[in-house]
Amino acid sequence: MTRLLLRYRRILVLSTALLLAFVLMTLQARSGGSVALTAKQILLTSISPFLRMMTKSVDVTTMVWNEYVDLRRVRRDNQLLREEVRQLRVELGELRETALEHARLSRLLQLDERVETKAVVARVIGKDTTNWFRSILINIGTNRGIRRHMAVVTNEGLVGRVVEVTALSSRVQLITDPESAVGVLIQRSRAIGVAAGSQDGAIRVEYLPLMADVAVGDRIITSGMGGIFPKGIPVGQVVRSSRPTNATLFQLIEAQPYTDFSSLEEVMVLTRPPASGLPWAREEPSP
Template sequence: MCFILLAVVSLTLLTWKVKGRAPVAVLESVVLSVTMPLQQAISWTTRGVKGVWDGYIGLVRVRQENIRLREEIKWLREENNRFLEAYLQYQRLQRLLNLKERVPPGTVAAEVVGRDSNNWTEVIYINKGTRDGVAKGSAVVTHEGLVGQVIHAAPMLSKVMLITDFRSGVDALLQRTRTSGVVSGRGRTMAELKFLPVGADVQPGDRLISSGMGGVFPKGLIIGEVKGIHPNGSQFQEVEVRPSIDFSRLEEVLVLLQKGQ
């Protein structure tokens, strides 16, 4: 209807232009004052719709780009974590390799593949067994010190009793004074030094090492350090021992093969 009205008005204007100039000028002014706001509104609406559409398309593209970037960041973080794990494992294995140079010949590196910890037993499982020369009684160590000994060996799996196990006993020396005793497990993360006479020189922080007696553990392996000393009314002192190893973080170990293996 608007276009028809404009056409009629235009035709009328042309007719009046032929007949006279003054009336036409007046009518042109009236028509323009009426139609101009309508034309501007239509123009603004058209530009507004185009702007909204362009904005929507832009937001869609930005959202897609954000999704892509988030996926890329996630992949980079995972890749960085893989590199970090590989580097940390390399460091641990390098320390085990350095340890091999300080212990008797005949060793095999193994990974911890299982744990069993309760009120009475403290054991781990490693992925090496009799096929690799591991046997019952083999000592197990890390660069930080003594882990324990193998108590069962299958072809491809072995069970290792930790020095914190209640059944464990290691002939030991106080490194500073050379006084001997036996380190026994107390479960979880602790052990104790038994058979240390009352009056023997012992202090918190003293280091304990394996004495080499008994033929299971080579001499000089670090066991831990004295945490506390408590008189118990007997001829021996009660000495708490903190192992040198955090067994909850143990991942790789070195098994000392027995002679002939």
Template sequence: MRYAVPIRVLLHRFAYLLLVLMAFMLLMLGKAEVALIERARTVAMDALAPVLNVIRQPVDAVQDMVRGVNDILYLRSENARLRDENARLLAWREAASRYERENARLRNLLHVTGEPVTTFVSASVVGESASTFFRTMLLNAGARDGVEKGQAAVAAEGLAGRVMEVGQRSARVLLVTDLNSRIPVMLEQTRTRAILAGDNTDMPRLEYLPSSAQLSPGDRIITSGHGGGVPAGIPVGVVASITDGIVRVQPFVPFDRVEVVSIARHGFARLPGPSGIPLSVQ
């Protein structure tokens, strides 16, 4: 009791200082333990890395062997498929050559004139107008590039429209969805002719279809080439709906994302003139 009382007094007097020292010591001990753990982990990683590398080599070798076997099996099946496809293509080439010779012989017998020549001029879309009254796009190619009024504007997906105005350095294209657009088309499967008429909606109509025409949603529509200017066989769209006798066509071209189109310069390249002088006809 003689020593306990002074010790207790000292503890009460320096209790705050002792608590601060203990907290500081705990903090330093925690940092020392983290550094020690990190050091031990680093040493263990350095020691295990060679062992893991040795263990991984057989696993990698087995995986490479499995991949090689899979590649060989795939190449074998691909080779068989390509052989079959090559045989079919050879048969088609032989048939095409035979039909080409027969076609040339018949044309010579019938004195058939040559097919129209189609060349293309690429142009970028620099502006567009899609309002209630007009649906057009502006191109950066004009008369100096050989663009003429009435020529077809073809995007990567299919027919976009026809040239309606031509300047020296620019041209304006009337889209197939415009109210004033009229394009001669036909059903690809049945060859039934019609007129694709725009009405300022996203899906133009098919007009002047024969009463005996047979069509259904999903049928492909292509240009017929009648009337000149637009080459035949250009994809236009598919039949989207048939409601109350009105046939709607969904165009292939996404008009809001078109950046480049090709202007089709379509016509007979040369025809003999009255005195034997070749005349150029576009």
């Protein structure tokens, strides 16, 4: 019984207060005397703490509810802001990538105007990772007039030549392939040799006469001999030159390619050789 009273004590107190109020109003209506006034004062004195507590409870409940509603609204707004930030970051990344691609294509198009020949821009869609990037796959083929043995370049210099062609793609052999051979000359001294790839990604220049004038830093360009690569395309820069002391008739020359094959994304295929040497041949070596 005691537990039941404790459990419903608030309801009992409120019910008692309401009952007393009803009784008070009845007495006041009937007698209007001092008894009713005294009972009224006693009732007001007894229920005032309870009413103040109820008022305070209602205020606290209202405040907590408003804070809860505000908190849910803040969480929702926070989620929306986070999603908006994520989308803006994605768009910013896409814009940066578009800007970089536009810059690369602009350099290729400027090169197309300089070489005064017919050329087609292609995107690199695959690399031969099993052979140290000795070949790449581009996204154009016979549908764009591509044929075997066409030269492939970038604004930096020579990339290689087309070795396989399908309707929609082509494979390009890089100049770093040990099986590749490119007729080259030292731009400063005009000494002629043949450039071939190596396992470490550098270029070896072979068949340079032992007494040819070659120095570290010399610029190497295509010689135009062989009928595949037009004359004047930058190939690389001499990084090591030595003259063997044995009976060898040729120098040992190693060069670093101008083209960065690890970051190759777009290239240009020369579909029609120029009538004369390319304008690259008239450029001075970079300091």
